Amino acid sequence: MPKVRTQVTSRIHKEVARQGILFQKDKGQHILKNPLVIQSMVEKAALKPSDIVLEIGPGTGNMTVKMLEKAKKVIACEIDPRMVAELQKRVQGTAYQSKLQIVVGDVLKSELPFFDLCVANIPYQISSPLIFKLLSHRPFFRCAVLMLQREFAERLVAKPGDKLYCRLSVNTQLLARVDMLMKVGKNNFRPPPKVESSVVRIEPRNPPPLINYQEWDSLTRIAFIRKNKTLSAAFKQTTVVTMLEKNYKIHCSLNNKIVPDNFDIKALINHILKKAEAEKKRARTMDIDDFISLLHEFNAEGMHFT
Template sequence: MQKVGIKTTDVIVEIGPGTGNLTKKLLEADKKVIAVKIDPRMVLELQRRFQGTPHSNRLTLLNHHPVYRAAIIMFRERICYETGCSPGDKLYCRLTVNTRLHPRVFHLLKVGRNNFRPPPKVDSSVVRIEPRKPRIKVKQKESDGFLQICFNRKNKTLGSIFRQKSVISLLEKNYRTVRALELGQEDSLKEVDAKMDFSSFGDNQGMEMDDDGNDDEMEVEDGGGDEVQSEFKDKVLGVLK
């Protein structure tokens, strides 16, 4: 409890309370706890456990995303390595970039696999996540789409990825969509985001697709590529250089 740094005025949002062992400790410390659980059977189990106890009026079950001062989360070890590694490391991924961009992450303690029944195959770690203030201003969908492209093939360089005809065509399509909406000045930013398309690259946060060496995407050469508008192709290749 001391390492978590809970204040007397804090309301605790517990994600995945399980059978309520940690929930019980938090309630005993006179904290209001909002537990988030998807499985309705476990919601009933928690309600039964605390029903009729002095703590029942301080426990709420809710499924939403509130604004938070800090989040204390237990991850498997690999995810902790992914959030803490540097560019060039084997585990550097989209998760690494996003955790560096939006919050600050602090490692609190390690939790061995033998603390669980049945024990998992890996150890875990508890981390503290604090949103950056002020929040870094980025267009979230554009940023997420860009990272999807960058980490889509883990064994390819950025130069190789952004020379693919499919990638350049997708970027050009989104670029022209945004420009047209900006010139029309009739759509809100939310509507612009809705019309941008990165769906062809999936949404595997923190997970890069393996490169099997049989990629059928054709790369655009500096001097060719009639299928792609030359003006926009030149913009992309110029950035790569």
């Protein structure tokens, strides 16, 4: 195997340098060049010889090659045909060629294949939709080790009361355990991005919580519109009141329940918030259990968010 490594390593960036390929920043093309960081990410993913690994945005293949050394197969998703060509050239004629599958296109618009792990230096502008696409994927994968913009990563792991705690924090942590693994400076990339980076490990909760995620998502959106305001204030917004009243009347219609002429949706909302002891709570200090309890209280009264 050392001979194969030497053969592949000798090709690093030769074609890229010869052709003078310009990385496209609008596609988040910041190639991770530090071999120590790459090695650390691969080690923290704890790849097994039987694993199928999903990599998003492989670029010129620096991390791809390291994973091909350890895994059964790597499925690399790449949107840029130039990078696809470089990746193909890099493994061509080596023992790794048969272990690499390249999927060309936008990963957000494609159905994900089966995979055991996801290890990637992903384009930062797709971080949020990609993470939730991964977490909604079935069957469950073991874990994801992802390079992310540092502030985004800090939001993922933030706890109630933290400055960066937000809807992203609570929505992600409902579905997964998230751990910060390491910080990575901008000079570890070519070209250097404008922001610092961090690597996180995301492990899906299996089985997932028994909760309607669409309702959960809508509830947290309302609560975090003004995360420093009380829930009582958040639920007084006209758009929120109108939406809940419409959904409540649909619920009553479907369950043959008559809505009284003097029905007051605002009074019902206030009743639920008081019953849940939540009217004075603020989203920035509420944990997952607080939001689950609140959602159950609304649902118990026939109030739904979708």
